[in-house]
Amino acid sequence: MRARAESIVVLTGAGISAESGIKTFRAADGLWENHPIDDVATPEGFERNPQLVYEFYNQRRQQLLSDHVKPNSAHSYLAKFEHEFPGKFLLVTQNVDNLHERAGSENLVHMHGELLKMHCLNSQLIFDIAEDFNFDTECRCCRSPGNLRPHIVWFGEMPLQMNKINQALESCDVFVAIGTSGNVYPASGFYQTAKIRRAHTVELNPESTSSGFDEHIAGNASEIVPKYFETLLPVY
Ligand code: BV8
Numbered sequence: 507m508r509a510r511a512e513s514i515v516v517l518t519g520a521g522i523s524a525e526s527g528i529k530t531f532r533a534a535d536g537l538w539e540n541h542p543i544d545d546v547a548t549p550e551g552f553e554r555n556p557q558l559v560y561e562f563y564n565q566r567r568q569q570l571l572s573d574h575v576k577p578n579s580a581h582s583y584l585a586k587f588e589h590e591f592p593g594k595f596l597l598v599t600q601n602v603d604n605l606h607e608r609a610g611s612e613n614l615v616h617m618h619g620e621l622l623k624m625h626c627l628n629s630q631l632i633f634d635i636a637e638d639f640n641f642d643t644e645c646r647c648c649r650s651p652g653n654l655r656p657h658i659v660w661f662g663e664m665p666l667q668m669n670k671i672n673q674a675l676e677s678c679d680v681f682v683a684i685g686t687s688g689n690v691y692p693a694s695g696f697y698q699t700a701k702i703r704r705a706h707t708v709e710l711n712p713e714s715t716s717s718g719f720d721e722h723i724a725g726n727a728s729e730i731v732p733k734y735f736e737t738l739l740p741v742y
Contacts, residue, residue, distance in 0.1 A: 511680040511706075511738045513594040515671075516584065517696050521685020521711060522727045523603050525578040528570070532687050538562065548660050556641055563656040564638040567621045570603050571636060577609035580684070580727035585610035587735045596674040600686060600693050602658055617665040617693065623657035632657055665692060675699040680738060681707045685727050688715040710734060 520530035531538070538546055545551045546562040569575065588595050588611055597614045599606055602621045606614050624639060625632045629647040633654075642651045659665050675681065681700035688694040697707040697719060709719040710730050723730050 511591075511593060513674075513678045514591065514596075514680045514682065514738065515674045515678040515696070515700065515705075516595075516597045517681070517683045517686060517693060518584075518597065518599045518601060518606070519684070519686025519693070520601060521687075522580050522599075522731075523578075523601055523605055524685065525580070525726060525728050526603075526605055527575050528601075528603055528605075530685075530687075532689065538566075543661065547658075548662055550662075552655060552660070559656070560638075560640040563621065563658065564640075566602075567636070568638070570621055575603075575605075577605040578728050580731040581605045581609035581611070583732045583735060585612075587739070588613060590739060592740065594674075594678075596671075596678075598671050598674075598693075598696070600690065615667045615671060617659070617667060617671060619656070619658040619666065621656070621658070624654050625657045626653045627655060628653050668692070671696070672699065675705075676703050678703070678705050681705045682710060682734070683708070683719070684710045684731060686711070686715070687713075708734065 524530050541562060546559055552559045584597060588597065595613055597606060597611050598617055599614065600618050602616065602619055604620065604622055622634060622636060623632050624635045626645040626647050631647045633646060639654055643654050644651050645653045675696055676699065678700055681697055683697055686693065701707055707719045708721040708723065709715065710723050710727060712724055712726060714722045723734055
């Protein structure tokens with residue numbers, strides 16, 4: 507049982523969306539829809555074969571928008587908790603799906619970008635997108651084709667809003683990692699940053715990915731997220 511928390515940072519990974527029917531990164535053994543990561547999730551891959559990369563993200567976007575993919579009870583509980591918790595709360599996700607927003611989360615950072623966004627390589631303007639797009643799609647800023655790419659952080663690229671994330675990590679007293687294997691840097695180091703500032707660090711995951719966490723609670727997110735976060739709410 508923990509002392510009352512004043513400031514909480516939560517990091518989620520592909521595991522929190524697993525029960526919504528979205529394949530995790532690891533379960534595909536480093537392959538996504540049978541493509542080597544280098545071919546579909548790096549700037550070099552996009553340079554080599556842009557059409558393959560457009561198709562890869564178009565397919566994942568359509569899967570995300572299909573009727574059977576919905577937020578699960580872990581997403582919903584986190585959104586409810588954010589609105590009930592009296593202290594500071596930041597949700598950082600490595601996921602590029604929109605399930606946290608659809609569940610009602612607001613103070614949310616997509617550090618690896620978003621499937622439902624694209625950006626122009628010339629203007630860097632970001633646009634919402636729900637349909638397929640590719641090299642021939644005109645951007646609304648340049649009014650010409652060939653400038654748009656998925657608004658996704660690929661391997662070798664700088665994750666988004668790192669200053670905001672680090673500030674929150676340096677001032678939180680509880681850090682909770684949910685459904686992440688800790689394979690991808692810099693997200694995999696967040697719990698260490700929080701620990702330096704004496705935060706209590708907890709991992710919610712069927713597997714224990716590192717002995718560095720103060721606490722590991724085994725289970726599926728839909729079961730253990732409500733149980734654990736309830737202990738962080740003040741008892742009036
Ligand atoms: C950067 C967008 C510089 C793409 C993604 C050598 C050593 C260390 C690091 C590196 C290295 N070589 C290169 C690097 C850096 C590299 C990296 O970490 N590579 C790894 C592979 C070694 N990182 C980068 O390039 C990053 N940029 O470093 O810039 C920098 C940074 C900071 C400051 C200065 C400079 C950029 C990385 C971003 C890559 N893009 N996504 C896309 O999605 O198409 S990452 C991609 O991987 C996804 O976002 C995904 O989230 C992530 C995988 O991680 P997880 O989310 O953890 O998913 P995974 O499947 O692995 O695990 C699922 C977990 O869920 C499991 O533990 C499982 O047990 C659990 N689970 C399953 N079911 C459930 C569950 N949990 C709860 N409930 C369940 N039901």
